Amino acid sequence: MSGNDQIELKFRLFDGTDIGPNKFDSSTSVGSIKETILARWPAGKEITPKSINDVKLINAGRVLENNQTIAESRMSVGELPGAVITMHAVVRTPVVDKSNDKHSAKIAKSNRCECAIL
DSSP: OOTTOEEEEEEEOTTSOEEEEEEEETTOBHHHHHHHHHHTOOTTOSSOOSSGGGEEEEETTEEOOTTSBHHHHOOOTTOOTTOOEEEEEEEOOOOOOHHHHHHHHHHHHHTSOOOOOO
16 A cells, blocks of 8 residues: 555544544554544534543554554455545543542541431
């Protein structure tokens, strides 16, 4: 496959809506594709990614890495020439800061009633 092949991709979001289809060069990195997804993310969604690291792209059951190109990451099984490839775009949930979480739990415990019934 040459580096200038055009691949048509569509991205399915968690709620079933789609972004695209858009044509990308096969040498385009997954990170660049995620930037395009962020730029075209529908307004008004309850869950919105803040950076490309908040988005996971899944193609044929595989999570794609930001440093891979489309050509390196796509699977040829089941793809028809000229067909639109649908990838799932999943928003990663933010990682909970353990130190902040312990502080919140400590505050919640201190606000409880500590009466003893005899």
